[in-house]
Amino acid sequence: MSGRVLRVSTGAVIAVGLALSVIAARDEPVDLLFYFTVQVDLAYLVALLAGSHDRLRTAFTVYLVGTALVFVVVLANPWSGYAMVATTDARGPVSDAGNLLLHAVAPPLAAAEWLTRRPRAALRPAYAVSLLGYPLVWLTVILVRGALGRDEDRYLYPxxxxxxxxYPTVVLNSLLFALTLLLIALTAVRLTRPVPPSPAGPAPR
Incomplete structure (x- = not known):
């Protein structure tokens, strides 16, 4: 699949997934904007349309892959202890479809698109560490919002x-999520490094 087809496919999947999520949110579309997945997908879509430079495109791809892993391993896993199955079931098939597109379909497409257009300049490990800044800001906002709110689901994620x-368990969970993102980011950084040439074999006699 060509890079152009992947870009168009990824953008279309994200656009439809976001539209379905807004429909499923009904009376709480503003709350929807606080979800990490929704923010990342929106940012990725804007960057895709604007022809974003390599570093931003890499950042959003890392975040998308991270949300996919958390969704599959934690939120959609009934044995994880943090599954959101009940919430999803309450919203119906529209929410199911939106979640599936944003968490399970868009991230692999975005990763494949990134692999077809890797950054021209090699990225450094410090860049991978810097990608934890945005999730930290997001986490701070969510915790403050939760502390000030009264709704039962004000913290958004179980x-x-x-x-x-x-707080100790929430901090531990947050550190595990940060470690997951860091490992994904370091993998992306490694993939931007040029492959060293193979050592020359012994001269023929």
Whole structure:
């Protein structure tokens, strides 16, 4: 599949997924904007349309792959202890479809698109560490919002539910998420490095 087809496919999947999520949100579209996945998908879509430079495109791709892993391993896994199955079921098939597109379809497409257009300049490990800045800001906003709010689901994700888990567990969960993102980012950095040439074999006699 060509890079152009991948870009168009990824953009279309994200656009449809976001539209379905807005429909499923019904009376709480503003709350939808606080979700990490929604913010990342929106940013990726804007960057895709604007022809974003390599570093931003890499950042959003790393975040998308991270959300996919968390969704599959944690949020969609009924044995994880943090599954959002009940919430999704309450919203119906429209929410299911939106979640599937944003969490399970768009990230692999974005990763494949990134692989077809890797950054021209090699990225450094410090860049991978810098990608943790945005998730940290997002986490701070969510925790402050949760502390000031009264809604039962104000922390958005079960693994961040302070009243149920307590701050130590939430901090541990956040560190695990940060480590996951860092490993993905370091992998992306490694993939931008040129492959060293193979050592020359012994001269023929």
């Amino acid at each position: 693994f961040l539910d302070v009243p149920r888990l307590g």
